[in-house]
Amino acid sequence: MKGQPHVMSTVSEVVAVAVASLTDDVFAIMGNGNAYLLDALGRTSVRVTALRHEAATVASADAYHRVSGRLAVATTTYGPGYTNTITSLAEAAKAETPLVLVVGDAPTTGPRPWDVDQPGLAAAVGVPTFVVDRAAPGRTVVEAAFHALAHRVPVVVALPYDLGNVPADDDAVPALPALPTPPSPAQEAVEEAARLLSAAERPLILAGRGAKGAASEVRRLADQLGALTVTSAPARGLFAGRPYDLGVCGGFASEPSADLVRHADVVLAVGAGLNQFTTSFGSAFGPDAHVVQIDVSAAPTNPRVDRHLRGDSRVAVLELLRVLEGHEPPARPWGGAAAHASDSRLQHARPEGDGVAADGRLDPRSVMGRLNTLLPANRVVVSDGGHFIGWANTYLDLPSADSITLVGTAFQAIGLGFPSAPGVAVARPDALTVMVTGDGGGLMGLADLDTLVRTARSALVLVFNDAAYGAEIHQYGSRGLDRTAMLIDEVDFATVARGMGAAGARVDRLEDLRAVEEWLAAGAQGTFLADLRVSQTVVAPYIVEIVERSLVKK
Numbered sequence: 001m002k003g004q005p006h007v008m009s010t011v012s013e014v015v016a017v018a019v020a021s022l023t024d025d026v027f028a029i030m031g032n033g034n035a036y037l038l039d040a041l042g043r044t045s046v047r048v049t050a051l052r053h054e055a056a057t058v059a060s061a062d063a064y065h066r067v068s069g070r071l072a073v074a075t076t077t078y079g080p081g082y083t084n085t086i087t088s089l090a091e092a093a094k095a096e097t098p099l100v101l102v103v104g105d106a107p108t109t110g111p112r113p114w115d116v117d118q119p120g121l122a123a124a125v126g127v128p129t130f131v132v133d134r135a136a137p138g139r140t141v142v143e144a145a146f147h148a149l150a151h152r153v154p155v156v157v158a159l160p161y162d163l164g165n166v167p168a169d170d171d172a173v174p175a176l177p178a179l180p181t182p183p184s185p186a187q188e189a190v191e192e193a194a195r196l197l198s199a200a201e202r203p204l205i206l207a208g209r210g211a212k213g214a215a216s217e218v219r220r221l222a223d224q225l226g227a228l229t230v231t232s233a234p235a236r237g238l239f240a241g242r243p244y245d246l247g248v249c250g251g252f253a254s255e256p257s258a259d260l261v262r263h264a265d266v267v268l269a270v271g272a273g274l275n276q277f278t279t280s281f282g283s284a285f286g287p288d289a290h291v292v293q294i295d296v297s298a299a300p301t302n303p304r305v306d307r308h309l310r311g312d313s314r315v316a317v318l319e320l321l322r323v324l325e326g327h328e329p330p331a332r333p334w335g336g337a338a339a340h341a342s343d344s345r346l347q348h349a350r351p352e353g354d355g356v357a358a359d360g361r362l363d364p365r366s367v368m369g370r371l372n373t374l375l376p377a378n379r380v381v382v383s384d385g386g387h388f389i390g391w392a393n394t395y396l397d398l399p400s401a402d403s404i405t406l407v408g409t410a411f412q413a414i415g416l417g418f419p420s421a422p423g424v425a426v427a428r429p430d431a432l433t434v435m436v437t438g439d440g441g442g443l444m445g446l447a448d449l450d451t452l453v454r455t456a457r458s459a460l461v462l463v464f465n466d467a468a469y470g471a472e473i474h475q476y477g478s479r480g481l482d483r484t485a486m487l488i489d490e491v492d493f494a495t496v497a498r499g500m501g502a503a504g505a506r507v508d509r510l511e512d513l514r515a516v517e518e519w520l521a522a523g524a525q526g527t528f529l530a531d532l533r534v535s536q537t538v539v540a541p542y543i544v545e546i547v548e549r550s551l552v553k554k
Contacts, residue, residue: 009171011137011163015102016040018141018173022100023073025426027051027060031077033104036164038075049426049455051419052447054084058154059407059416060423060451061099062092063382066234066405068427069213071098071145072154078104078161082118087413088420090125092154094410099154100145105131107162122156129156134163138173150179182312183296185319189309193292194323196266196307200290202334203227204264206249208278209234210271210295212401214314218270221317224324226333227268230261232278234406235271237398244333250278251542252394254349262286263334269293271313274302277542281549350394355510357535362508364388364464364534368395370510374517375460376432376524382424384417384437384445385409387470390540392436392462402428408441415444422448425456432524433459439488440469446496453501453527460516461502461529463493466536473536474543490533497529504529 009017015037019026026048030038041048051057054076061072072092076085082103092099106115119129130144144155197203205227211218215238222229222242229239230249239245246257253261258280267289272278274293282304285291292307293300294316300308309316353365368391377399383389385408398404407420417437425433433456437445442463452459464470467490468483477483494504505515507530519528 008167011168012036013040014137014168014171018138020044020046027057027074031081033077055088056419056448058085058088059419062097063405063420063423064427073100075102091411093126096152098148102157105158108160131158134169136170185309185311185316190319200266202265204267206269208232208272211313215401217317226329232272237403238401250280256349267291361535364391378431380428380431381434384441385414386438388438388464414441418445418448422451422455429457435461439465450500458524459527493531502527506531
C-alpha cells in the first residue's frame with residue numbers, strides 16, 4: 001500500500017532475483033549453504049533442475065551452455081558439496097564456458113573447523129570468486145556474470161553462511177552491462193590472409209567451437225574460395241550437408257579425409273585451438289601447408305600457425321568476405337582432385353566391422369553403423385570421455401554445429417557423461433538426446449541417470465560395456481602392465497536403468513538392437529538404455545595413434 005515502508009529482501013532473495021534476470025535454468029543440489037537461495041529461486045520464473053551429485057550441477061550447466069549458447073548457472077552448498085564440483089569446474093574453465101556457480105561458503109565471522117579455502121580451490125583451476133555481502137548482493141551477482149560472459153570463464157559467487165537469511169542493505173539488481181564489442185583483426189592481417197587464400201590451389205577451412213556463431217559466414221567463405229571444409233571434434237556438424245566437406249580433422253578423421261587434409265596448401269583455422277588431437281600430434285597438415293588462424297587469443301595457439309588474426313570469428317570472416325568480394329571460385333575445387341568428396345560419404349569411409357568380433361562380443365563399429373541408420377536426424381549427442389569416444393563421434397551423422405557435446409575432453413576427464421546429459425536434455429527438449437558412455441565412466445556418474453530419467457523428454461543412453469577401462473587396456477595393458485585395476489566386473493546396466501525408471505535392453509548381437517528400433521518407432525518417449533556388450537579387441541584408430549606416438553617418443 002502507498003506510504004507503507006519498503007520491506008528489504010534477504011540476501012538470498014536478492015541473489016535469486018539477480019540469477020533470474022540472467023538465466024531461465026539453474027542446475028542445483030540443496031544443502032545448508034544454499035537452502036535459502038533455492039527457496040527464493042522457487043518464487044522466481046527460473047526452472048530449477050535438481051541433480052543427484054554436485055559434479056553434475058556444473059557439468060549439466062556446462063553442457064546446457066554448449067548446446068544453447070546461454071549463460072550456465074549452477075548452485076551447491078559449501079564444503080564437500082563444493083569440493084565435489086571441482087573436476088567439472090576445471091573442465092568448464094579449460095573449455096572456456098561462461099558459467100556462474102553460486103555456492104555456500106564460510107561465515108563472515110571466519111572459517112569453521114570443517115570449512116576449506118574455497119576461493120583458493122577455485123583459483124587453483126583458474127576460476128575467480130566473487131563474495132556476496134549485505135551491501136549490494138545483486139550488483140555482485142551481475143558483476144560476476146558479466147565477468148564470466150566477457151572473459152568466457154566460469155566464476156564462483158560465494159554466499160557466506162551467516163548472510164543467507166539476513167536483510168540486504170540494497171536489494172536493487174542492476175541490468176547486465178553491454179558486453180565488449182567483439183575484437184576485429186588488423187586490416188593488414190586480413191588482407192594478407194585474403195591474398196593467401198585467393199591464391200591457394202587447395203584451400204581448406206578448419207572450423208572449431210569458436211566458429212559456431214559464424215557458421216553461415218564460414219560456409220559462405222568456403223564456397224567463395226572453393227575450399228574443402230573440416231571441423232574439430234567438438235564442432236562436428238557445422239558443415240553438415242555441404243558438398244566438399246571432409247567431416248572431422250585429426251585422430252577422428254577417416255583415412256580418405258585425413259589424406260586430403262594433408263594435401264591442403266593453405267589452411268584457415270577459424271575458432272579452433274589446434275590442440276594435439278585436432279592436428280594429429282602435428283602431422284595432420286602437410287609440411288609445406290601455410291596455416292592461418294583466426295582466434296580471440298592474443299597469440300597463436302600452436303607453433304604450426306604461420307599467420308595469426310586476433311579477432312572474433314564472425315567479425316574476421318565477414319572482413320575476409322568483404323576483401324574477397326568479386327573473387328571467382330574455381331569451377332573445379334582443388335583442380336578436380338577432390339571431386340570424389342562432393343556429395344559423398346567420404347567422411348564416413350570407415351571400416352564397418354564384422355558384427356561380432358573374434359571373442360564373440362559386439363564389434364562397436366558395426367553397432368554404430370546400424371544405429372546411425374536407426375536414429376532420427378534430429379539428434380544431439382553428449383559423450384563421456386574414454387576409449388569409446390572414437391565410435392559415436394565418428395560414426396554418427398550430426399545435423400548442425402550444436403549437435404555434439406564432449407564434456408570432459410578439455411580436462412581429459414571421464415565420468416561426466418551422465419552428469420552432463422540432463423543439461424543437454426533441458427536445453428534441447430525438441431531433439432533426441434543420445435548419451436554415450438563406457439562402463440567405467442558410466443559407473444562413476446551413475447547417480448544422474450536418475451536425473452536424466454526425470455528430465456528428458458526423449459533420451460537414448462548407449463553404454464559401451466567392455467568390462468574394462470578400455471583406454472588403459474589399449475595404452476598400458478597392451479604393453480604388458482598388470483591389468484588387474486583396468487578390468488571391471490561386468491555390470492548389467494539395463495537392469496540398473498529399469499530400476500531407475502528407464503527402459504533398457506542388453507545388446508549382445510546386432511539383432512538385439514531391434515529393442516531400440518521398437519522404442520524409436522513407438523515415439524521414443526522417456527529414457528532407453530542400451531547395454532552394448534562390446535569387444536575389447538577392437539581398438540579405435542585415435543587410440544592406436546596415441547600409442548604409436550608414445551612408442552616413438554621412447
